Amino acid sequence: MQFSAGSALLAILLLWSGWAPFDRTTWLLEIFPVLLVWPLLWRCRQSYPLTRLLYSLILCHAAVLILGGAYSYARVPLGFWLMEWFALDRNPYDKIGHLMQGFVPVLAAREILLRGGYVQGKKMLQFLLLCIVLAISAAYELIEWAAAVMLGQGADEFLGTQGYAWDTQADMAFALLGAVLALLLLSRWHDRQLCQLASADV
Template identity: 85%
Template sequence: MLLNQQFYTGSGALLLLLLWSAVAPFDRTTWLLEIFPVLLAWPLLWWTRKSYPLTPLLYALILLHALVLILGGAYSYARVPLGFWLMDWFALERNPYDKIGHLMQGFAPVLVAREILLRGAYIWGQRMLNFLLLCIVLAISATYELIEWAAAVLLGQGADEFLGTQGYAWDTQADMGFALLGAILALLLLSRWHDRQLAQLAVT
């Protein structure tokens, strides 16, 4: 019951954020491209909330990841206010919000993959599990970079806001590096918490 309440509360907050972001985004095409993963993932989570409920930790991380995507879509990644604050605090030359997005691209999906692999008992052994999880995250990151490349080819200069490179020549490699870093941090910081919630979910 508590998990259902949390899920419905999170869904309501997500809907409000999506509506807010849709009112006057910086660029409508960029907004749609950035929030598209949210439009795919959350209906799937709603549909499977009873047949395959996830741990509360994972739902919270997915919601946080969705928030990062929605803000990036509303402002464009190079113009999110949080990024400008970080620029001032750390004396950076570029708005780093794009890197927060790619950090989350590893941080949340690695636990999605971990939950699926562990609940399905698809693999045994912690080292091999972690190795495969990092491979999965890098595959997701590389796929996203290919999508960005396709958008650049199809949209031309219109894809600049979606890409968010801000003139950085090594943006693609840095994006994948931050996704890998996010995955490593999530495994180091959250694995035990995740294990406890998985055990509780199995009992429930």
């Protein structure tokens, strides 16, 4: 996907989601990573361009966050459909978000480590990538905890626990699952695009 086209789509999604979100504070908290990362990618698009695969996945991840911000995770319609289809007792949309929290960052970390030649050995690379994803997931859970402490009852929509006592552990498990799936399904495709990127730089 062209970066400019992705940026335009992202702007439209942000405007749509921010027009009348379920809760303005929740919306701001959920879209904050998008507001942080996308300008950085824009600034580095010439000096350190990423693979098209990674740009597309980051856009998908941003869309998941934006949708969760617009409705709040416990109220996203897709989650209610999944809840009905699989006879679940809670809206599982937040788990899609945490799955993406592993699926996309693991490829971003993989791209940085491989392009920089920071890691030698496939097994060590896989191990470090999973460690990075778990560290990101744990950091996000700490941010959620801090938000809960500062906002009190107002953080319920941001946390999206829906009364589930093991939500934090489940979130981290889904991030790990997302990372494993991305490595299993996309590593070869990612390698081909990395080779194309390297050839373009020569």
